[in-house]
Amino acid sequence: MLLAVMMLASTVACNNLPGRPAPVSDVLRPSQQTDFAALYAQNCAACHGPRGEGGAAIALAGPLYLATVSDQVLRSVTTDGIPGTPMPAFGQSAGGTLTVQQIAALVDGIRKWVPAGAAEGVRPPSYVAGVPGEAKRGAIVYQSFCSSCHGPGGDGGKAAGSIVDPSFLALVSDQGLRTTVIFGRPELGAPDWRGDVPGHPMTDQEVSDVVAWMAAHRVPYPGQPYPSGAGKSLQGGER
Ligand code: HEC
Numbered sequence: 001m002l003l004a005v006m007m008l009a010s011t012v013a014c015n016n017l018p019g020r021p022a023p024v025s026d027v028l029r030p031s032q033q034t035d036f037a038a039l040y041a042q043n044c045a046a047c048h049g050p051r052g053e054g055g056a057a058i059a060l061a062g063p064l065y066l067a068t069v070s071d072q073v074l075r076s077v078t079t080d081g082i083p084g085t086p087m088p089a090f091g092q093s094a095g096g097t098l099t100v101q102q103i104a105a106l107v108d109g110i111r112k113w114v115p116a117g118a119a120e121g122v123r124p125p126s127y128v129a130g131v132p133g134e135a136k137r138g139a140i141v142y143q144s145f146c147s148s149c150h151g152p153g154g155d156g157g158k159a160a161g162s163i164v165d166p167s168f169l170a171l172v173s174d175q176g177l178r179t180t181v182i183f184g185r186p187e188l189g190a191p192d193w194r195g196d197v198p199g200h201p202m203t204d205q206e207v208s209d210v211v212a213w214m215a216a217h218r219v220p221y222p223g224q225p226y227p228s229g230a231g232k233s234l235q236g237g238e239r
Pocket residue numbers: 142145146147148149150159160161162163177180181185188189190191195196197210
């Protein structure tokens with residue numbers, strides 16, 4: 001009996017010699033990780049919040065958001081990123097590190113945050129713009145639904161900051177604006193499409209128009225105060 005224990009102890013000890021490769025390594029290669037919590041924590045939590053509640057970027061765990069957005073969108077955005085915004089491309093096919101299986105595990109796990117049917121009976125405007133927007137009409141929509149918080153011109157008011165700042169607009173896609181207008185940023189106090197003017201939910205058309213109005217404030221060279229005369233003021237010191 002004692003001998004058996006000693007033999008067992010010595011085999012265990014030998015197998016654990018430092019540097020000796022185990023027959024099958026128990027350390028997962030990064031590409032083999034398919035545990036949702038680990039994948040999400042490593043790749044997404046820093047921007048979308050540890051539990052998808054939002055942070056630097058929008059919440060992914062909102063029941064209405066998840067009821068509206070398709071798996072196909074979740075997959076393609078995670079694979080290819082959103083060009084021109086801080087949302088990176090994670091798919092190996094797009095130069096990222098995650099496999100097709102890992103992205104499927106992420107989409108699956110994000111879906112499971114919210115029980116099926118959590119948004120039953122609520123009909124948000126469509127996720128993808130169903131009708132083209134028009135900036136001119138959007139200016140009127142802006143006055144009715146948004147100016148109370150974002151100020152008369154959109155450049156900030158008592159309750160919220162600027163949404164026409166060129167540097168902000170340079171880093172956000174039109175769909176990103178649309179997603180924010182529809183689902184709000186509850187974690188920041190921004191209302192959803194029903195909350196801007198209580199009792200008057202925004203229509204699909206109104207959402208498209210106000211997004212077109214914000215997008216119309218984009219400028220070619222954001223962050224440069226004197227785009228046309230920049231060269232001159234550097235060389236000639238004209239100020
Ligand atoms: C009740 C006040 C309120 C109303 C009404 C409102 N917002 Fe906001 N909005 C906020 C707050 C608070 C934030 C959080 C950031 C901030 O303070 O600017 C915000 C943020 C935003 C953002 C930026 C989100 C980000 O990613 O940083 C956009 C875009 C936006 N709102 C668009 C709109 C539009 C368009 C309307 C009208 C359809 C609207 N908001 C109506 C309060 C409001």
